[in-house]
Structure formats: structure tokens, C-alpha cells
Amino acid sequence: xxxxxxxxxxxxxxxxxxxxxxxxxxxxxxxxxxxxxxxxxxxxxxxxxxxxxxxxxxxxxxxxxxxxxxxxxxxxxxxxxxxxxxxxxxxxxxxxxxxxxxxxxxxxxxxxxxxxxxxxxxxxxxxxxxxxxxxxxxxxxxxxxxxxxxxxxxxxxxxxxxxxxxxxxxxxxxxxxxxxxxxxxxxxxxxxxxxxxxxxxxxxxxxxxxxxxxxxxxxxxxxxxxxxxxxxxxxxxxxxxxxxxxxxxxxxxxxxxxxxxxxxxxxxxxxxxxxxxxxxxxxxxxxxxxxxxxxxxxxxxxxxxxxxxxxxxxxxxxxxxxxxxxxxxxxxxxxxxxxxxxxxxxxxxxxxxxxxxxxxxxxxxxxxxxxxxxxxxxxxxxxxxxxxxxxxxxxxxxxxxxxxxxxxxxxxxxxxxxxxxxxxxxxxxxxxxxxxxxxxxxxxxxxxxxxxxxxxxxxxxxxxxxxxxxxxxxxxx
Numbered sequence: 001x002x003x004x005x006x007x008x009x010x011x012x013x014x015x016x017x018x019x020x021x022x023x024x025x026x027x028x029x030x031x032x033x034x035x036x037x038x039x040x041x042x043x044x045x046x047x048x049x050x051x052x053x054x055x056x057x058x059x060x061x062x063x064x065x066x067x068x069x070x071x072x073x074x075x076x077x078x079x080x081x082x083x084x085x086x087x088x089x090x091x092x093x094x095x096x097x098x099x100x101x102x103x104x105x106x107x108x109x110x111x112x113x114x115x116x117x118x119x120x121x122x123x124x125x126x127x128x129x130x131x132x133x134x135x136x137x138x139x140x141x142x143x144x145x146x147x148x149x150x151x152x153x154x155x156x157x158x159x160x161x162x163x164x165x166x167x168x169x170x171x172x173x174x175x176x177x178x179x180x181x182x183x184x185x186x187x188x189x190x191x192x193x194x195x196x197x198x199x200x201x202x203x204x205x206x207x208x209x210x211x212x213x214x215x216x217x218x219x220x221x222x223x224x225x226x227x228x229x230x231x232x233x234x235x236x237x238x239x240x241x242x243x244x245x246x247x248x249x250x251x252x253x254x255x256x257x258x259x260x261x262x263x264x265x266x267x268x269x270x271x272x273x274x275x276x277x278x279x280x281x282x283x284x285x286x287x288x289x290x291x292x293x294x295x296x297x298x299x300x301x302x303x304x305x306x307x308x309x310x311x312x313x314x315x316x317x318x319x320x321x322x323x324x325x326x327x328x329x330x331x332x333x334x335x336x337x338x339x340x341x342x343x344x345x346x347x348x349x350x351x352x353x354x355x356x357x358x359x360x361x362x363x364x365x366x367x368x369x370x371x372x373x374x375x376x377x378x379x380x381x382x383x384x385x386x387x388x389x390x391x392x393x394x395x396x397x398x399x400x401x402x403x404x405x406x407x408x409x410x411x412x413x414x415x416x417x418x419x420x421x422x423x424x425x426x427x428x429x430x431x432x433x434x435x436x437x438x439x440x441x442x443x444x445x446x447x448x449x450x451x452x453x454x455x456x457x458x459x460x461x462x463x464x465x466x467x468x469x470x471x472x473x474x475x476x477x
Contacts, residue, residue: 003134004107006142016092017061050084071105072386078109079452086130094139104151111155112453117166153280158460161273165458169245169262173216174293181221181272187279194220203312206328211294213302218294223275225287237343238289239333241326241350242268246296249322250304266445267350270462277467285474290337292329308407313429318407326350327422331429338431349439349462355418357443364390365444368423369437381468387461399424
């Protein structure tokens with residue numbers, strides 16, 4: 001990550017970036033020693049986007065921003081600036097009229113935009129590597145940049161989620177991911193990894209069935225953060241789907257784009273990264289996360305369409321499609337987190353259905369919930385962070401589609417309203433007094449690179465959303 005600092009009269013030999021809210025403020029900023037720049041701007045004023053002026057001794061990048069930016073606008077501006085200055089080694093940034101929070105968001109945008117996953121390239125042009133090491137904010141009135149620590153922790157966590165999700169399935173399997181999660185104990189998190197025998201003892205029958213066809217044996221990771229040790233129990237419970245590769249099992253997926261199914265563990269990665277962000281920010285709240293780590297493969301030992309499984313909750317499930325595996329993993333994890341930790345709020349996140357992509361595209365994640373207050377809090381967090389969610393229905397008619405003729409339920413309800421029926425399936429494993437939400441991120445986990453803050457590949461969508469939601473709940477106590 002880039003080093004960010006502040007100073008008023010730093011004479012370091014470096015390039016300089018000037019960003020102003022109005023064109024005339026750029027003129028006010030310039031002193032007599034910068035008359036050359038003044039003349040250049042008068043001769044060729046910058047447009048809305050960044051414009052570079054070469055003054056010989058150093059280059060100046062000027063951006064005119066006509067109106068007051070929101071926090072996400074400042075992040076976008078930072079991301080746009082990164083593209084222009086990433087090959088410079090050290091830059092001075094002078095932003096007129098910016099508050100400390102504006103600068104923090106500007107820097108956060110730079111960190112989000114600067115991410116790349118390049119570890120498997122053997123040859124890359126030198127231009128591929130950014131050179132930027134230090135950003136010095138001048139004329140800002142800040143004495144230091146220590147307030148950025150919380151933002152830096154969030155950026156680090158988003159990048160961590162992206163790293164996990166971008167890894168190929170031959171590098172990340174349930175054991176490897178469990179080991180990586182265990183490593184996070186250095187931050188003060190408490191991590192327990194349940195192996196296959198422990199899963200059997202505790203009744204993770206649905207999750208075990210999904211993973212029984214793979215040589216990579218399933219794991220459950222339980223992550224605890226006791227940010228408020230004086231309080232008993234946990235306020236928030238997070239659940240993530242961690243299917244490290246999803247072939248579809250016996251109900252094999254089509255070959256086209258199957259490689260993207262290495263990202264079917266995005267829900268678990270995001271919830272794990274959220275726990276990392278909570279630890280890095282030292283949030284004063286007790287939070288627990290349970291993520292199910294499995295690989296769904298076809299083999300002579302794989303579970304089959306037509307099988308009837310008994311869940312940890314005691315309810316039975318007829319399997320009519322082995323490619324609807326994520327909800328089975330989530331179901332047992334939901335039961336476990338409620339029975340073991342009884343959190344007031346439970347939120348699960350998963351790349352669960354292609355149907356949500358049909359419904360909402362790549363703009364919104366689907367939000368399903370049994371609580372109006374929880375829905376409102378998550379939507380508010382989405383508006384704040386720019387990671388938007390859309391509240392979806394769970395009508396009784398959708399729930400009926402999940403009924404089975406030979407068991408308590410089946411694991412799919414047909415093509416119609418597929419994301420809603422999947423949510424109705426999960427709701428059957430939620431206790432009456434639990435405020436619960438399910439977030440389907442199947443359309444949001446992968447970026448095509450067209451958005452500045454989401455470089456091509458894994459987006460890390462959901463970390464900022466969950467982090468902000470947790471902060472909101474903590475602030476209410």
C-alpha cells in the first residue's frame with residue numbers, strides 16, 4: 001500500500017497534483033513561483049477530467065471538480081487520480097476545500113483502484129508495475145494523517161478478499177483457506193477450524209454431503225471477535241458460503257465459464273475479510289462468523305439427485321439438483337451459529353443463484369430479510385458505501401415451491417423466481433426470534449474492470465457494506 005502523509009512546506013523533489021472544487025480556486029492556489037502554470041492554465045484550461053501540465057522541473061496534474069463530492073465521489077476521484085499518477089514515485093497532492101474525511105476517502109479510492117492480482121505472470125512489461133510509493137497532502141491544514149488508519153484497514157481487508165477469491169481452485173481448497181483464516185489470529189481474532197470428524201459430531205450433514213465427492217475434505221471455520229469483552233454473547237453473526245470450486249457435482253455445469261466457479265467461495269471470503277476489518281479497526285462489538293468450506297465435485301462418492309439428507313436442524317431435504325449446493329452449506333451454518341452463539345442479527349452472504357443476476361444484473365446485490373429494521377440498516381450501509389442492495393420478496397407462494405413429496409423440503413423450487421425460492425429455503429433454518437438477512441452477491445462478485453474502484457477480477461463486493469453495517473450497529477450502543 002502507498003504511504004500517505006501530510007505537510008505544508010515540504011520541499012521534496014516530487015511531482016505535484018492539484019485538485020480544486022472550482023477553476024478560480026486553482027488560480028488562488030498558485031503563487032508567484034508558479035506563474036508558468038498559471039499561464040498554462042489560462043491558455044488551455046483543464047476540462048472536468050484530469051489534465052497534465054509539464055513545467056520542466058515537475059509535472060502538475062490539475063482536475064477541476066465543479067461540485068461538492070460525496071464520500072463515494074471522493075473515492076472515485078482518488079481512483080481516477082491513481083490511474084494518472086501511478087507511474088510517479090512520490091507526489092504532492094493539494095486539494096482545496098477538502099475535509100480530513102474527504103482526503104481519507106480520496107486515499108481509500110486510490111487503494112481500491114490500485115489493486116491487481118498478478119502473482120501468476122512470469123513476464124510483464126515494466127509499465128505494468130506502479131511506481132507510486134508516497135503521497136504528501138499539502139496545504140490541507142491537517143497535522144497528521146493518523147485518521148486514515150481505519151480506512152487503510154478497510155482497504156487492506158477488501159484487497160484480502162480479492163486475493164482469496166482470485167486464487168485458482170488448485171491453490172485454494174477448503175484446507176488451504178481454513179489455514180489462511182487460522183493465520184488471522186495474529187490480529188486478535190479467535191479462530192476454530194472444525195475438521196470432517198468434528199463436523200460429523202456436530203451434525204453438519206448437509207455440508208458434509210456437498211463435500212463428500214471431493215478429495216479435498218470439507219472444513220468449517222468459526223471466527224470470533226470480542227471487541228466488547230464486558231458483554232456476554234455476540235451481537236452480530238455472519239455466515240458465508242465457501243465452495244472453493246463448484247463443478248455442479250453430478251448435476252454437472254456446462255463447460256463454458258466453469259472456471260469462474262473458483263469464485264463460488266466469495267461469500268466466505270467477504271465475511272472473513274469483514275472480520276479482518278473489524279479487528280484492524282478495533283470495533284467495540286462482539287461478532288462471530290461461521291463459514292462453510294467445501295468443494296463440490298462429481299465422483300463415485302458424490303451425493304446424488306434424489307438423495308434425502310437430514311440437516312443439523314433435524315429437518316430433511318430431498319436433493320433434486322446437486323448444483324444447488326450452496327444453500328445446503330449455509331443451512332447447517334445458520335443452524336450452528338444460532339444454536340451455539342444466539343446472535344441478535346444473523347446475515348449470510350453467498351454467490352447463490354444465477355437468477356439474481358437475471359433480476360438485478362451487476363448493479364445491485366439481492367437482499368432478503370425477515371426484519372424491517374435489519375433491511376433498513378443494510379440498505380443504509382449500501383447507500384453509504386456505494387455497494388448497493390435491493391430488497392427482494394419472500395412470498396408464501398415462493399416458499400411452497402420448496403415443498404417435497406417425500407421430505408420436509410427440496411433444495412430447488414424450479415426456474416421461476418430462483419433467487420426468492422433459495423432465500424425461502426434458507427429461511428426455514430432461521431429461528432423465529434432471529435433477525436436474519438440473506439445477501440445474494442452472484443452478480444457482484446466479479447468485475448469486468450469497467451469501474452475504477454473494481455479492477456478486473458474479484459470485486460471484494462460486500463466487505464465495505466458489512467463493515468459499515470457493523471459500524472452502524474456499534475454506534476447505536
